[in-house]
Amino acid sequence: MKRVWNFNAGPSPMPLPVLEEIREEWTDFRGTGMSIIEMSHRSAEFQALLAETKALLTELLELKDGQEIVFIQGGGTMQFLMEACNFLHTCAAYADTGVWAHKARDAAKFFGEAYDANTAKDKNYTYIPDTYDIRPGTDYLHITTNNTIYGTEYWKFPEVDVPVICDMSSDILSRRVDCNQFAMIWAGIQKNLGAAGMALAVIRKEFLETARTDVPEFLQYRTFVAKDSAYNTPAVFCIYTLNKMLHWIKNMGGTAAMEIRNKKKADLLYHVIDGSGGFYRGHAEPAHRSRMNVTFNLAAPEQEKDFITRAKENGFVGVGGHRLVGGCRVSLYNAVTPEAAEAIADFMKEYMRANG
Ligand SMILES: Cc1ncc(COP(=O)(O)O)c(C=O)c1O
Secondary structure (H helix, E strand, C coil), X not given: CCCCEECCCCCCCCCHHHHHHHHHCCCCHHHCCCCHHHCCCCCHHHHHHHHHHHHHHHHHCCCCCCEEEEEEECHHHHHHHHHHHHHCCCXXXXXXXCHHHHHHHHHHCCCCEEEEEEECHHHCCCCCCCCCCCCCCEEEEEEECEECCCCXXXXXXXXCCCCEEEECCCCCCCCCCCHHHCCEXXXXXXXXXXXXXXXXXXXXXXXXXXXXXXXXXXXXXHHHHHCCCCCCCCCHHHHHHHHHHHHHHHHHCHHHHHHHHHHHHHHHHHHHHHCCCCCCEECCCHHHECCCEEEXXXXXXXXXXXXXXXXXXXXXXXXXXXXXXXXXXXECCCXXXXXXXXXXXXXXXXXXXXXX
């Protein structure tokens, strides 16, 4: 078996033991004589898996009573639409921390007024602004807790008088965060938690009560809550992989252990960047750096191209920056092993020695 050092930004690596377990039960899930993708979503077995997945999320996210958990097809992009479709009555504020924030805001404009409460554009999205200009009548503030493309992450959350909705697609369960402080969090699961194609959402009950009812049933969070995420056929394979990943995180020691593991991995890379005398230039300001996506540049685009090519030749996959911004990016989601982080850090040092 050949496995590469995988630093893809999403879809992204899964832990090998999880993949092996999936292979093991692929043709016979829990003694049913069927694969998980062959059975009815109304079956007792699938219903048990769904309930177990919600219980694991409640435990790992340390959710208090009064929160609803739903699973919705369509990934993060569908959530850009749904959050606004449900909660935008008058106007909505968006923290402008980069590309995904723009996509969220622009999707919301279809439903009403959506405006930037701040912007990090002045410094090319190298930081997270910490002031918010909230207009009267604002229904919610949307933030992107980790900016996958620019490699910035929130280390201090907004203190504002309006409900906060978090897009946690690229850092959910990678660290301990008190999710009970937010009106809603959601995340596409394909980075830290499983297969692409679905998002999970955690919505505070009182906030849900404010949702619009004059929109199609399938676009209402209320419907997903009332039908326990099975109004129509849910994304059964995604829910199954999510369940596996949650078990894996729990067995690894939960979010506290993930946080230590992820910090260690990110520190290794930032240490190489900071000690490179400018050979590698970190994109994010140190205080706003992401532990999930380490973004950096070399002296010129040709050198970055060469670095990415040499990395690939040495078995490192996915180190090119996002197509919209270029540069280099190493994604270090939960499943990425400390050995993988050490290997890429060593490769970066060696590349600098040979080319510096
Ligand atoms: C922070 C963030 N939000 C939203 C999305 C969009 O997710 P999806 O591709 O599942 O629609 C992404 C995708 O990478 C992301 O990184």
